[in-house]
Amino acid sequence: MSIVESTKPSRKTKNSAVKFTIALSDSNSVEFRPTGTFSHINTEQVLKIVTKGTVDVTAENNNNKVNFKLTGKNKLLGFLNYYDNDLDDESEPNEVAEVVNELEAQLQAVTIDDISLPMTAGQADALLDDL
Numbered sequence: 001m002s003i004v005e006s007t008k009p010s011r012k013t014k015n016s017a018v019k020f021t022i023a024l025s026d027s028n029s030v031e032f033r034p035t036g037t038f039s040h041i042n043t044e045q046v047l048k049i050v051t052k053g054t055v056d057v058t059a060e061n062n063n064n065k066v067n068f069k070l071t072g073k074n075k076l077l078g079f080l081n082y083y084d085n086d087l088d089d090e091s092e093p094n095e096v097a098e099v100v101n102e103l104e105a106q107l108q109a110v111t112i113d114d115i116s117l118p119m120t121a122g123q124a125d126a127l128l129d130d131l
Contacts, residue, residue, distance in 0.1 A: 017033070018033070018034060018039045018041075018117075019031050019032065019033045019117075019118065020032045020033075020034075020043065020046050020115055020116065020117055021115070021116050021117070021118065022046075022050060022080075022107075022110055022114055022115050023110075023114040023115075023116075024083075024106045024107075024109075024110070024114075025106075028084070029082070030080050030081065030082050030083045031080070031081045031082050032046055032049075032050060032070075032078055032079070032080055032081075032115075033078055033079045033081065034046070034049075034077060034078035035076050035077060035078050035079075037075075038077055038078060043112055043115045043116070043117075044112065046115050047110065047111070047112050047115060049070055049072065049077050049078065050070065050080075050107045050110055050115075051107060051108055051110060052072065053070035053071060053072045053077055054070065054071045054072065055068055055069075055070060055080070055100050055103055055104050055107070056068065056069050056070075056071065056100065057069075057087065057096055057099075057100065058079065059089060060087075060088050060089040064088065066085060066087040066088060066089075066091070067079055067080060067081045067082075067083070068080040068081075068083060068100070068103060080103070083103055085099045086099075087099055
């Protein structure tokens with residue numbers, strides 16, 4: 001039995017909310033969410049996307065945060081969330097470019113060992129059983 005319990009019936013959609021955690025440093029990580037088309041990808045493919053994709057900003061969200069999107073060959077590949085920045089919808093192009101360049105440089109240094117998937121319910125149960 002899992003400790004994770006669903007209160008609503010699960011609804012399968014094209015994008016099954018796959019998300020990868022990418023460690024940019026020992027104390028800084030971001031979340032990569034591929035688009036529905038790429039929800040089947042593995043960590044090696046995520047590495048290719050984050051090191052070779054084009055980084056751009058998204059519009060400011062409801063939490064007043066600007067996130068990032070990754071594209072390749074004019075196709076949206078996914079989104080990077082939780083990258084700490086001070087951008088907003090009124091940021092000047094040079095401010096945006098500075099943050100995007102900084103993020104791109106950090107992504108270029110990512111290795112396969114820096115990419116992980118969240119624990120499954122079974123893994124979480126096993127961790128708790130081992131306590």
